[in-house]
Amino acid sequence: GENVEQHPSTLSVQEGDSAVIKCTYSDSASNYFPWYKQELGKGPQLIIDIRSNVGEKKDQRIAVTLNKTAKHFSLHITETQPEDSAVYFCAANQAGTALIFGKGTTLSVSS
Amino acid sequence: GAVVSQHPSRVICKSGTSVKIECRSLDFQATTMFWYRQFPKQSLMLMATSNEGSKATYEQGVEKDKFLINHASLTLSTLTVTSAHPEDSSFYICSASRQNEQYFGPGTRLTVT
Numbered sequence: 001g002e003n004v005e006q007h008p009s010t011l012s013v014q015e016g017d018s019a020v021i022k023c024t025y026s027d028s029a030s031n032y033f034p035w036y037k038q039e040l041g042k043g044p045q046l047i048i049d050i051r052s053n054v055g056e057k058k059d060q061r062i063a064v065t066l067n068k069t070a071k072h073f074s075l076h077i078t079e080t081q082p083e084d085s086a087v088y089f090c091a092a093n094q095a096g097t098a099l100i101f102g103k104g105t106t107l108s109v110s111s
Numbered sequence: 112g113a114v115v116s117q118h119p120s121r122v123i124c125k126s127g128t129s130v131k132i133e134c135r136s137l138d139f140q141a142t143t144m145f146w147y148r149q150f151p152k153q154s155l156m157l158m159a160t161s162n163e164g165s166k167a168t169y170e171q172g173v174e175k176d177k178f179l180i181n182h183a184s185l186t187l188s189t190l191t192v193t194s195a196h197p198e199d200s201s202f203y204i205c206s207a208s209r210q211n212e213q214y215f216g217p218g219t220r221l222t223v224t
Contacts, residue, residue, distance in 0.1 A: 043204050043215040095211045098145050103154045
């Protein structure tokens with residue numbers, strides 16, 4: 001089955017800096033790679049996703065890149081703000097199957 | 112669109128009792144819903160896949176007789192924790208699938224005393 005590794009487990013940045021979180025996956029058949037933001041006591045919120053037919057996707061300050069050959073994908077947050085502080089999870093799956101999550105990254109943005 | 116609700120948001124029960132958690136897709140139909148469990152400071156662990164009109168598929172190590180899942184309609188799946196024990200205390204989260212995107216509910220905090 002699929003296995004997703006996520007690094008780093010914690011990340012501290014200053015407001016305005018960029019943050020990068022990286023994930024690798026094991027199943028070459030996976031074709032959908034979402035990123036979720038989870039705040040304390042709440043369910044995960046989808047923030048961006050990418051499918052295997054594209055290499056990069058951007059939405060304002062957030063971008064995701066995918067390297068299918070190397071089986072890794074990354075989340076990039078630019079111009080970080082204190083409200084970006086949360087736990088971020090990457091995930092991977094094939095259509096119709098359950099998402100398999102990475103272990104999460106706790107991002108702290110200090111002002 | 113793509114809103115998923117869960118009820119209740121918090122529940123405290125005594126050891127040995129059963130608790131039912133509801134997961135609803137409010138503005139779309141979901142033939143497949145998923146149930147996850149999350150312990151403090153850990154990731155989401157898949158418990159089972161719930162398909163409308165058929166039996167749920169449980170992950171290895173998840174007791175199907177303890178965690179009863181019913182997916183009676185395209186907008187509702189329920190998880191019943193039977194004979195709850197303190198070690199079942201956790202954050203239970205459901206998700207509903209729409210066009211291969213998964214939308215998560217707000218979660219249910221279960222505390223078993």
